Amino acid sequence: MSLTLAIALGHLRRRKRQTIVSLLGVALGVGFFIAIAALMRGFQTYFVQQVIDVAPHVVMKDEFRSPDLQPAELAFAGGAVAVRGVRPREAVRGIREAGAKIEAIEAIRGVAVAPVLRGPVLFRYGARDVAVSLAGIDPVRERRVTNIEKDMTAGRLEDLRATANGVIVGIGVAQRLGASVGDTVIAVAPSGVTTSFRIVGLIETGVTALDEREAYVLLRLAQVILDRPNVINQIRIRLDDVRQAEPLARRLEAVFGYRTESWEESNRNVLALFVIQNAIMFSVVGAILLVAAFGIYTIISQVVHEKARDIAILKSLGFRAGDIQAIFLLEGAIVGLAGAVVGWAVGYGLIEVLAQIRFQSAGGPLRGREGFILAREAWTYLAGGGFALAAAMVAAFVPARKASRLNPVEIVRGAA
């Protein structure tokens, strides 16, 4: 064992109780950090994964960020003309020259594209009406863009082709209609067109808002019922590298002008919430570690004060200022490290306890799950340990430097 370590341990052993209290302070900070991080990161990653899995990464819509300029504004450009109360012309406008755009986007590497025509339709089954968002899809392409097949609880995507007028509905839609696979529902479009669809599959994404609203038919069929032949109003895109979604969306919007949203933009409010959650988590842990660091500062200051004689004798024996500083920094590091290790155990234990807790979530993106989603990530252990060690070293630094500067002559004189 190194001499510095032996001296440092000797000091700490003399104040066991104080050392243990500070050590536990550090351990609590680290343990809570690991547990809270597992809880929050677990939910956040699960949520993001759900979103990324279910929805396309990028969607181009037949909308513009700013409304079209009105003729009056064009005619008097720069003049004091304001046109108020402008309403969108039509619900389903369509993306112009969609075929060419799809081809252009598809040429980008690591990108899959699917055209969609989406529009509001009323489903009627018996006496029940349910408003759905009908999506006309190309099954072959759609499969490459969204993961709807994974979420199908009944039927297959191919059944859309195999069955005439087949429709796949969200499980919530089916429940509200009281219909199930094999039943025929009547679809009423805003234009008044009425068609009968046969339910060939069910989808459960876990996101209630989707499950209670979505319905999928073949693109061609949607174009007929919505009365928009050859028109599509969404281009859905999936990327191999999901992190490229936002830059790609910005680029496509700049080139084509249509509003193009990445999954990050569509979920911006939730993601912002995560940032706040994380900030709160780090603040709480920071506060705990601050208290622990203060404890360490107190102990080491006391040791330096009480051990002034020993410091003087070590210096007279030939220890350099740096050697003395190292002793007390090491004491901080020992408390910090030991606290981190105990904290790892505390954090691990807390996670296991949380993992045992069972409950039913009523709905939302957690529907169907019976407990907490916990992310067991190695980095939280490293980060927690790193914070603890850093806090301990900072706390030890001031008293350690004071110790290194003690003048042995003054102390020896004072003692004699």
Add this chain to the structure above:
Amino acid sequence: MTALIAAENVSRILPGPQPVALVREVSLAVRPGEFVAVTGPSGSGKSSLLYLLGLLDRPTEGRILLEGKDTARMSDDALAAARLARLGFVFQFHFLLPEFTTLDNVLIPMRRLGRLSEREQQTRAKALLEALGLADAAGKYPEQLSGGMRQRVAIARALANDPAVILADEPTGNLDTKNASAVFDIFAALVGSGGRSVVVVTHDQELAARATRQVRLVDGRITYDSAAAVA
């Protein structure tokens, strides 16, 4: 022969609105094999002189030479290294580290210096303890020892790295006559056995007479030096 440690016209003045002169214009060269006893009234600057000779303090005037080398230009770390390898301190109070056993206290300077292997360190530390009659105390903690034993442990620790000079500040101040006499026997044996020197501050004239050289300090100045008187 070069002095092991020498003060040349050294003064140590504490700065302040009313400067205090601890040591004034002292010249003292300690040659190998010398056993120097420094006496003088309380407050005459004996301890201050010892801190200067021991490189724990720096003079405000004059210079301290360690084996012919001017220490004024050495860094604090270099002075610490010189203390570690060439000097040994014994204070009036034993100043042992309470967390360490007798043996470990003696090992501390050796471990810091790291010149010997761990085995050699153990062997040497045990030999030192035995030479000082402390063989049975090796595993004991300072609080389990008598005052005389503690002081002998401190001497053993001062000898750990085989220093050229031992500096002792009233090492017998807290000891009874028998133990005090034993400590002086040890010092006498140290100088007798080779090129080592001892500088010891004492109040006891009888013990001082057993040294090979007597120096008297009054008011920070040397008023008597037996070496100078003979010359």
